[in-house]
Amino acid sequence: MGKFRKEGKKEVPQVSTSSLPDIVYMLIFFFMITTSMRDVELKVKTAMPKATEIQKLERKALVSSIYIGPPRDTKLGTESRIQLDDAFARPSDIADWILKERESRSEADRPFLTTALKVHKETRMGVVTDVKQELRKVGAFRINYTTLKGSALEN
C-alpha cells in the first residue's frame, strides 16, 4: 500500500492565463470570418434545385442576387414573389434596380456584373421568364442560375 504524499510539498505552479485573451481573440476572429453575414433578410423561400454542370461564382462583389420564391410569411399565399434587396418587387422594378446596382460599382467592373437568380425549385417558369425579359431589356445579359450540387435527375 502506497502512502498518499502530502499535498503542498511539490507545488505545481499555476498555469499562466496571460495567453487566454489571445485564444479568445482567435476564436472571435475565426467565427467572424466563417459566419457569412447575410446582407438581406430573406422574405421568400429559396430551396434551390440541384445540378451537376455548375461553375463557381467568382468575385462575389460583382454579383447581385434576385430571389424568387413563395413568401415565408404564409399569410401572403404560396404564389412565387420576387425579392430585390429587402423588399418584394414587381418585374417592372428590376430595370431600375439593375441600374442602381450598376451605379454602385466602379466603371471598370460594370461589364462583369452578374445577376444571380436564386429561385425556389417549385416556382413556375412564368415569373422567371418575366424577370429574364426585364434583364434583357436593361442589358444585364450575364446571369447565373444558382443551384446546389447534386444530380439534376433527382429534382
Added chain:
Amino acid sequence: MARKVPEINSSSQADIAFLLLCFFLMTTSMDVDYGITRRLPPPVEQNDEDVKVKERNVMNVMVNKSDRLLINGRPSDISMLKDLAKDFMTPRPNDETSPEVETKTFDLLGDVLMSKGVISLQNDRGTSYAMYISVQNELARAFNELKEDMAWKKFHKHMDQLNEDQTKAINEAVPVRVSEAEPVVY
C-alpha cells in the same frame, strides 16, 4: 524544500494563436455559390426578320406545364435528353438526316468539323423551375461531354488538365448552341 518547477514561458503563446488564426483564415471558405452560368440574348427588335433555320439543323426540346418533355415532337424522358442532344450535335458529314457540318480551322486544333445544329428550348409559363434547371443541366452535360471528347482527341488530355489557351480553343470549337424560344404572349 522541493525544487520549484519553472514557469512555462508564455510569451510565444500569442504568436501560436496568430499562426492558427492565419491558418483558419486561409482555409475556411466563405459560403460559395455555384450555378449554371448563361448569357441572355439581346432583346429582339420589332422589325427583325425571323432567321430561317433548316429543319434538319434544329432539335426541338419542349417542356409543358406538367413538366413533360417533348423532343422533336416525341414524348421523352429527361434521362434520355443528354444522349439525344450529344448524338444530335455530333458532326456527321455524310448523313442527310443529321445537321449540316462545316469545317473551320482553329489555332492549336487545326481543322475541326463543326455541326450547324441548334437545340431550341421552349418552356411553358407553368413549367417548374426544377424541371427547367434539369433540362438546362442535361444540355450543358451533353456539350461538356463533346468538349471532353474533343480535348481527348486533340490533346490526349481531360478538359481540366488543359491550359488556358487550349480550353479557350475547345470552347470555340464546341460552342454551346442552345437557343431559348421567345416567350409566347397569349
